[in-house]
Amino acid sequence: MTGTLPAEAETVIIGGGIMGLGIAYELARRGRSDVVVLERSYLASGASGRNGGGVRMQWSTEMNIRLMQESIEICRAFASEMGINIWLRQGGYLFLARTEAERARMERNVALQQRCGVPTEMIEPRHIRRIVPELNTDGIVAACYNPRDGIVFPWPFLWGYAARAAELGVSLHLYTAVTAIEHLGPRGFLVHTSKGLVRAERVINAAGAWSPEVARMVGIQLPNYPHRHEILSTEPLKPFLRPMVSVLQSGLYFSQSMRGEIVTGITVPDEARQVRLGSRLLFLELLAREIVRLVPQFAGVKVLRQWAGPYDISPDGHPILGEAPGVPGFYLCCGFVGHGFMMAPVVARYYAEWLCGGPRHPIFDRCTLSRFSGSPIDPEEMIIG
Ligand SMILES: Cc1cc2nc3c(=O)[nH]c(=O)nc-3n(C[C@H](O)[C@H](O)[C@H](O)COP(=O)(O)OP(=O)(O)OC[C@H]3O[C@@H](n4cnc5c(N)ncnc54)[C@H](O)[C@@H]3O)c2cc1C
Structure with a gap:
């Protein structure tokens, strides 16, 4: 994963998160391993190593529902295909509504999910405790539950992609920052890094919350922006919780890890649009109040670790994909908000398929940068955090 930087490559991928590594692996698997990941x-170190590992099919747009159905199938096959256990547990996702407006939205989304073949069901408040008996359901007006949603352990996912990509010939360079990009016209790009230069026919910007910075290196302005998202894990408790539980109103979510820790986050409003990774007391206060209201037994449970990662917010909740207008050969793969981990397996697969001359999946026509200056697409509503 280190070594001398090659002078040339067909494809340079900027960012070794789940997106960059996923695309590198999928390109190499199709015989296009002349790839350098920087x-x-x-x-x-980015969002991919700092997230909650949730993978779900419960979305408000058909595009996301269908993509995530496929993604979960890829997750299910990951261990055997990649030779590494990602600890996928399909214990479901239980969403809770506190207002009638949320209930109405939930019903619409559940109907759409069912039309797409997802077995999500509306749950009456009096039946919620059949799924999680410990919940205090006071003030909850509705819930929905899909037993096939789940949780993965993010790190082995990255390690799996990185190891298999490297075996197939991808050159992965850690501690190698891209500092500038020269567009050489039809001759491609000269990528300047802290370890030297690489000439590339094609560059893929998979730099997550830092992607606007990278895009500016070729004169492209992106509308996505970073937003700190905090999360914590507690001391281990005796395993009792199968699903990920989430409250729509507050953006609270929590699940229980294989080791028994409660892993939980919540939306904290009014954040600056910068990558900030410090931990705040405000987050702890908001989270403690909301989670203890919902599960009174959590009062007094010790917090072991609190951390933050950058959400990469796109204005409509959908990623920004495809070739950047006016810069042929410069590809975008960013703006994944708080659900990029679960989207990565399927997006990486379709991206590589298209770049290798295969069919172009409709997401590359919908999720363009140009949609923000003319042809908007339906925003995604089921964003948590
Ligand atoms: C707390 C939290 C919880 C989340 N929970 C979930 C969840 O439950 N489910 C889910 O699906 N998603 C979740 N997400 C979102 C998910 O983690 C991201 O959408 C996904 O990891 C984005 O992957 P990425 O590869 O685009 O970005 P990243 O993982 O951030 O990777 C980008 C990489 O680019 C590198 N980079 C940046 N600039 C440069 C440069 N100039 N040169 C070289 N390298 C550069 C960075 O160091 C970084 O490693 C969560 C995110 C956070 C922060």
Whole structure:
């Protein structure tokens, strides 16, 4: 994963998160392994190493529902295909509504999910405790539950992609920051890094919350922006919780890890649009109040670790994909908000398929940068955090 930087490559991928590594692996698997991945820090240093590992089919747009159905199938096959256990547990996702407006939205989404073949069901408040008996359902007006949603352990996912991509010939360079990009017209790009230069026919910007910075290196302005998202894990408790539970109103979510820790986050409003990774007391206060209201037994449980990662917010909740207008050969793969981990397996697969001359999946026509200056698409509503 280190070594001398090659002078040339067909494809340079900027960012060694789940997106960059996923695309690298999928390209190499199709015989296009002349790929250099440039990561300025350690593996899993970005959002991909800091997230909650949730994978779900419960969305408000058909595009996301269908993509995530496929993604979960890829997750299910990941261990056997990649030779690494990602600890996928399909314990479901239980969403809770506190208002009538949320209930109405939930009913619409559940109907759409069912039309797409997802077995999500509306749950009456009096039946919620059949799924999680410990919940205090006071003030909850409705819930929905899909037993096939689940949780993965993010790190082995990255390690699996990185190891298999490297075996197939991809050159992965950690601690190698991209500092400038020269567009050489039809001759491609000269990518300047902290370790030297690489000439590339094609560059893929998979730099997550830092992608606007990278895009500016070729004169492209992106509408996505970083937003700090905090999360914590507690001391281990005796395993009792199968699903991920989430409250729509507050953006609270929590699940229980294989080791028994409660892993939980919540939306904290009014954040600056910068990558900030510090931990705040405000987050702890908001989270403690909301989670203890919902599960009174959590009062007094010790917090072991609190951390933050950058959400990469796109204005309509959908990613920004495809070739950047006016810069042929410069591809975008960013703006995944708080659900990029679960989208990565399927997006990486379709991206590589298209770049290798195969069919172009409709997401590359819908999720363009140009939609923000003319042809908007339906925003995604089921964003948590
Ligand atoms: C707390 C939290 C919880 C989340 N929970 C979930 C969840 O439950 N489910 C889910 O699906 N998603 C979740 N997400 C979102 C998910 O983690 C991201 O959408 C996904 O990891 C994005 O992957 P990425 O590869 O685009 O970005 P990243 O993983 O951030 O990777 C980008 C990489 O680019 C590198 N980079 C940046 N600039 C440069 C440069 N100039 N040169 C070289 N390298 C550079 C960075 O160091 C970084 O490693 C969560 C995110 C957070 C923060």
